[in-house]
Amino acid sequence: MMVMKIKKKSLFILFVFLAGTFGHSAVDSEFSVEKAKRVEQTLMRLAKNKQRHSVFLKKVTFSEEELNAYLNLFYVKRYTPEVKYIKLKLDKKAQVEGIIKVKLAGKKYEKVPTFLRDIEVELSGTMECENYRMRFLFDKLKVNGTAFSPEVLDEAFSATQTNFKVKKSLYDWFQLLPGIKNVVVDYKKVTLFY
16 A cells, blocks of 8 residues: 555656656747847847947847747747747858748637638748848748748738738838848858847
């Protein structure tokens, strides 16, 4: 009887230990908090000093690992909670490949068809940056394993925007974060000029 109690207690302790070890999401264990914090602190500092004008641009470089950690641990949680996972591969000449997993849940998305609420997007293309703006030019685009022409998908996206004065596009330019003047993507790194 005593042996059975000890075994139950041992199993319980083992279960608690394993739950603590494996209970975190795959995202939290895949990415380094320290690397994410380095990017976050730098961006916060640049945003505070955005009014500072200088004759010469300064730069800071982040590794692909640091960028992915920041995107998953800080950016998507703060600005796009629908994105559950993002992983980018940076290559020479501003080439970018990546996977983005999106889950649309709640009242906000109840009109979205069920089969479109859990999406995995594979993409590749080129980052373009000029005049304090950036955009992504798609080469390839797959949604849940099915390849789509980016141009056709952009047309479909535009057609769904019936009550908008200005329609958005997959190819729209967006403003860089405060304090950043230019972004250069190279092999396994991104450099921010400020």
